[in-house]
Amino acid sequence: MRANLILSAAMLAALPVTSVAASEVVGYYPGWKHETFPVSSVDAAKLTMALYAFVDLCWDGKHGNADPAINDVAPCQQPLNGALAWRDEAADGANLRALVALKQQHPQFKVVISVGGWNWSNRFSNVAASAPARANFIASSLQAMRRYGLDGVDLDWEYPGEAGVPCVAGEVCARPEDKQNFVVLARELRAAFDKAGKQDGKRYTITIAAGGNGNYVGDGAWVKELARSLDWINIMAYDYHMPWEKSTGHHAALYADARDPATANGFYASRSVQRYLDAGVTKDKLVLGVPFYGYGWKGCAAGPDGDGQYQLCQGGVTDGIEGGNSYGYGQVLRRGAGYQRYWNASARVPYLYNAAEQVWITYEDPVSLGEKTRYIKQQGLRGAMFWELSADSDGRLLQALSDGMR
Template sequence: MSKTVFLIVFLSFVISITNADRRIVCYYGSWAAYRHGLGEFVTADIDPTLCTHIIYTFVGISQDGSVTILDSWLDLPNGRDGFEKFTSLRELSPETKLMIAIGGWNEGSQTFSEVAADPYVRAQFVQNVITFLKEYNFDGFDVDWEYPNQRGGQPADKENFVILLKELREEFNKHGYVLSAAVGAAEMSASQSYLISEMSQYPHFINLMTYDFHGSWESSAEINAPLYASSGEFGAETELNVNSAVKYWLEQGAPANKLVVGVPAYGRSFTLANPSYNTVGSPTIGPGLPGPYTQASGMLGYNEICEYVKQGWTVRRDLEQGVPYAFKGNQWVGYDDTISVEEKTKYAMSMGLGGIMMWSIDTDDFRGTCGEKYPLLNTINRVLKGYIPSPTSTTTKEPNSGATTAESSTTTPSSTTTPSSLTPVCTHEGYVRDPNDCSIFYYCQETNGKYLANKFYCPYDLVFDPTIDNCNYKYDVPDC
């Protein structure tokens, strides 16, 4: 990003920092409870104060319009009682909306297509959703149909999806429920699936899945979720980035304040054909090796990546695309870190969008193994709200993946605000680095003729770079 564009984005951030309407939408993959070791993530690990909306995933859909529970042992009282533990989070953060999503990649498209095409079954589905939300005490419902008119769907899905959302919203209005939709973001997919100007009328907000633009299904090492296109890309390749997707949805009539930009708390990984060729675009021979927690080829959670970086993986940044990548030997991953998440959040604000969504919070560094707990989610909060919410602490006993009982606790650090008389480092509004410690910086805000300083810490081994008003790697900051 050029310094001029960055300045525009930064000024927009300063102007809009008190806007309380921005959403921070947090997807929670409930199956993370089955992960081992430090990767195991249970409901007690969620800090609800860091999200305006949290979406539990997933439930399924049946051909008769029923809402189906996919893992009764995980979700219901006869097992781990996940639904109840999840909705009980409102005791810690009453303002946070606790929702549930239907669908996802594994659900596919065919059953959605059949239900949406039949007016009677569709009406039954709407009523079944209402009954489900009441029974399990959720605040809202996220429709994650991947994707209309694709993967077993039919052309009429585009119109039927609009009707389905309309009928859901009309019924939701009677009960005060929140309706959202998760959608394919890139033009090449969205143009096949959505009548954007029509479908956008009905959800309260729309979660753009602005990730998985690239992955190990390709034969070269590419970035999972670039912010901008690379100068080396041509044709349809130039659509595979956040900026192009957002502009397409806006051009097609989506209201800006309904669009929520997705950021991934994971990367897409590759095995390099030759370890000596390790830049973006280098040849690959398949997916990267599974990480210790997610155990999936071709992807690594941010909590896995940050540990690899601490262990010596080399990190580089693609300045054109606004994102980092890391490599060691023949293993390579393109991902998002606190720097790129901050830039994407500022981008969303500069475009007047409705907020930021994360898929998914269970692969952020939620334990703080590499430094701060929830570094990616905290970055979003700091940019959108101007602060990190006050800590919450929950200690609950919940069965782990074995037969014993484990105690889990969650705490979240907050920023420190002190008057300017105690922080003479503030001489103007904006960011400033601590003169004695490059890893500490402040956001100085003038109030009644005095400066208030919000104190922040760069995550593991990063230092504050005043040339970009952001944390950066030490080798890129000569005076540190």
């Protein structure tokens, strides 16, 4: 069976590259990192869109996350249910103006605010379920578009129907009807943006960050309906394996590897794309997400192949970003002697292993990005999205992605 999977991937790679109507290269800019990664570091020539992360939603006069381990709760600048709420209005405004200024030299470049994210999706369910709150969100978004010269909104709801970060006791952050309410929110936002766009002489875009697994897509009917109001869907085709798992695994495999126990669940990028195609979403509304970061495990046995792949470990590393288990690409490149790069020919992804330190790392590099951009073109998808710009400090991954999408 594994030989067949390898052959299937090889056959796909050999297919002729077809032309696509648009080749989006979409990157998230983390606003809270502006001091260490200023807007001046953004190479707008290689991007079609920057998604400014993140803007929150106001509810009961406050925003943030009630869990202090995630975020502190803060008062909203505009205390209306559903209105946009800024982390730091002065800093966010300065960052947005600086990003928009890049459009003068790079007319293909657009600047969009991303609402929500992992930490700040806890109010989407309330807002989407309330007609007045939806109206406040739309009005607040249009106000931001016009104030800063922005090009649209990215709805990063993680996730409708099953909140990624659970609510604290007594609060609601997920409902069974979330997905249908999301459809209504997007439909109303589309109508308002189209009307405003005619007045302003431009098109305001609406995109979403969407899960790649079967739980998110479900039977697909709601996704197809939602897509009618969207310019495109950014599929988060990563985090298929995480360091809290007991064994190592690739977090952004392109194709299946029969040796991976998660293969049966379709935890790989090409399967995620197929879920949306099967739901009836057109190819020109699908953008493949790729990670500019990796994950590390420690205490990993070498295994029969001596490379630590799919082996039991003692947990995630703690020397990554902000003392966590994730690494930016620059950190991966700076790993010391003893780290050997390997290549999974079935999944089409690299990995590192240090037998002496027993550390195993899954990540993306220019070679694997070349495989993914080829796949995007073969499938006729709209383009690529990545999280996030500051993780690629020397620009190698963005260069590879930009080159591949041309």
